[in-house]
Amino acid sequence: MAQRRSAGTAGCAPGGVAGGGADSYRAAMTFARLVAAAFAAALPLAVASAQTKPTLRVFLLAGQSDMEGHGVVDLADARDYNGGKGTMARFLADPSVAARWPELRRPDGGWHVRDDVFVRYVAEHGTVKAGPLSVGFAVYDDAHHFGPELGLGRQLGRRWQDPVLLVKTAWGGKCLAVDFRPPGAGGAVGPYYTRMLADYRAALTALPREFAQLAAGCEPDLQGVIRFQGWNDGCDDAAAAAYHENLVQLILDVRAELGDDTLPFVVGETGNMDNATLRQGQRDGCADPRVGPYVRFVPTRDFLRRPEESPNTGHGHHWFGNGESYLRVGDALGAAIGELVAQRMAWRASRRRAEQGAQAHGRAADRAGR
Numbered sequence: 001m002a003q004r005r006s007a008g009t010a011g012c013a014p015g016g017v018a019g020g021g022a023d024s025y026r027a028a029m030t031f032a033r034l035v036a037a038a039f040a041a042a043l044p045l046a047v048a049s050a051q052t053k054p055t056l057r058v059f060l061l062a063g064q065s066d067m068e069g070h071g072v073v074d075l076a077d078a079r080d081y082n083g084g085k086g087t088m089a090r091f092l093a094d095p096s097v098a099a100r101w102p103e104l105r106r107p108d109g110g111w112h113v114r115d116d117v118f119v120r121y122v123a124e125h126g127t128v129k130a131g132p133l134s135v136g137f138a139v140y141d142d143a144h145h146f147g148p149e150l151g152l153g154r155q156l157g158r159r160w161q162d163p164v165l166l167v168k169t170a171w172g173g174k175c176l177a178v179d180f181r182p183p184g185a186g187g188a189v190g191p192y193y194t195r196m197l198a199d200y201r202a203a204l205t206a207l208p209r210e211f212a213q214l215a216a217g218c219e220p221d222l223q224g225v226i227r228f229q230g231w232n233d234g235c236d237d238a239a240a241a242a243y244h245e246n247l248v249q250l251i252l253d254v255r256a257e258l259g260d261d262t263l264p265f266v267v268g269e270t271g272n273m274d275n276a277t278l279r280q281g282q283r284d285g286c287a288d289p290r291v292g293p294y295v296r297f298v299p300t301r302d303f304l305r306r307p308e309e310s311p312n313t314g315h316g317h318h319w320f321g322n323g324e325s326y327l328r329v330g331d332a333l334g335a336a337i338g339e340l341v342a343q344r345m346a347w348r349a350s351r352r353r354a355e356q357g358a359q360a361h362g363r364a365a366d367r368a369g370r
Contacts, residue, residue, distance in 0.1 A: 056218035058165045058204075059156070059337065061149060062180075062196050063229035065172035066270075068124070069138030069147020070318035071326030072311040073111075081321075086310035088135075088146070088323030101327070103154050111135045111143070116161075117153035118211060120203040121168035130210040133157075137168065146323075148228055148268070151330025152337075159338045163214060167203040169196045175232035176246045177239035184249035193250070197257060222258060224337045228329070230270030231317050234278040243278055247285030251295060264294040264340035268333050271300035272319050294344050296336045303328040 061067060076084030084090055092098045092105050106112055117133040129137050133153040138145035149166050156164045174180060174192050181190035207215040214220075227250075233239040247267065255263045267286050269279055279301075286297035303325045307313040310320030319325040 053217060053219045055162045056165055056214055056220040057156070057160060057162050057223045057341075058167060058220050059152075059223055060196075060200050060225045061152070061166055061168040061170070062225065062227050063170045063268075064174045064232060065139070065170070065318060066231065066268075066272075066329075067147060067168065067170035067228045068172055069145055069149070069170075069326070070312070070315065070321050071138070071146045071150075071323050072321040073135050073144045073146060073323065075144050075311065081311040082308075082313055084311070085308075086305060086320065086322040086324065088327065091324045091327070101154075103157075104150070114153065114157055117157040117164045117166065118214065119149055119153070119166045119168060120206070120210065121149075121170075122199055122202075124171050128210075130206070133166070139170075139172065146326060148226075148326060148330035148333055151327045151332075152226065152334035153330075155331055155334025155338055159342075163218060165203075165211070165214065165220070167200050169199045171195075173232055174229070175236070175239055176229065176250065177233055177236070177242055179232075180229070180250065181246065182250040182253040184253045185246050193253075197254070222260065222263065223341050224264035224266065225254060226266045226268070226333050226337055228268040228333065230278055230282060231273055234270060234273045234275035237277075240275055240278040240281060243281030244285045244288070247282065248288045248290055251285075251291045262292060262294050262344060264296075264337060264344055265291070266296050266298055266333055266337045266340065268298045268329060269300045271302070271329075272304050272316055272325075294340050296340055298332050298336045300329050300332065303332070 072081060072087045074084070074087055074089040075081040076087065081087070088104070092101060098105060103112055103114070111134050113132050113134040115132060118131065119133050119137045120128075120130045121137050122128050123139055123141070125141075127141055133149065134143075135146045135150065136143040137149055138147050147168070147170075149168055153164065153166055156166075171179075171192055176190075178188075179190045179192040180196070181187065182193055183189050204220060207220065230243070233243050251265050254265075255261050265286075267282055269282055271279070273279070283297045285291070286295045304319065305322045305325055307316065307320045310322040310325075312318060312321035315321055319329075
């Protein structure tokens with residue numbers, strides 16, 4: 001039997017080597033999901049008719065402070081925000097730039113509120129933010145910050161007529177090696193792995209209360225997971241070296257937990273950090289054959305701007321608060337997950353056609369033999 005990982009240690013240092021309990025855990029989860037599916041298939045026709053409602057496309061966003069959102073919208077204090085350099089407002093002040101991002105700012109200078117993309121986010125201090133996408137779905141209780149959800153939602157809202165719900169789960173200073181540690185990695189399961197899934201389920205439970213019209217008119221369907229995390233693992237050599245394997249186990253375990261073995265995953269590069277081992281681990285984890293074709297690594301290094309051109313000159317771990325950086329990261333993540341969802345939909349349609357063709361051929365053969 002392969003060794004199990006030892007329990008997670010303090011900070012972000014991983015335990016021992018990969019454990020052998022991953023396959024049995026995922027097998028148990030898969031069996032449970034199959035049993036649930038069998039019961040679901042036997043439900044009354046009234047339930048089946050509900051499945052014909054329009055789809056609410058749900059996406060799970062997960063990560064640490066970069067996903068929480070420290071992009072600065074419009075603050076311009078000379079001491080704390082470098083006179084407004086690098087804010088989103090300053091970026092969009094160029095008419096040629098604003099023309100390429102028309103969904104963000106209104107003619108009166110305010111910020112657009114989308115009517116097709118919605119966000120649900122429980123901030124680290126407990127505030128529940130639920131509503132249509134605009135600025136403010138970030139770590140602070142104000143409308144002066146934003147995260148990747150703004151560019152991401154822009155991409156997804158453009159792609160589909162169906163409404164989109166972004167369930168954002170993020171906590172600052174957390175690592176994959178310990179805090180988000182998945183069951184398949186062995187050792188103690190990370191508390192924020194558990195909390196990520198709990199927050200996702202809580203968002204679905206809260207739909208009738210927080211998004212009554214969506215709950216009444218649409219059928220929620222989880223379409224993909226977007227992960228943007230890595231800084232704290234990059235602060236520990238062992239955690240950075242283990243990132244590839246830990247990421248693979250995370251993808252496999254989340255899919256097993258949610259009952260979808262091809263659920264699309266997008267992983268954003270920690271492009272604001274000079275740790276080649278970490279960033280290569282993120283890339284290699286997405287290319288690992290065990291996770292299959294519906295996983296994509298999104299390079300973000302080119303979106304990093306110089307500190308002197310940014311609001312928070314000393315916050316490299318938060319992309320210096322640069323509004324353009326956060327917009328472009330979110331935009332790239334949204335484009336990638338949209339493409340993966342479309343590819344999987346095409347594969348599923350092709351598979352259904354093949355199955356229907358085989359069934360029709362079998363029926364024809366039966367009739368010919370009678």
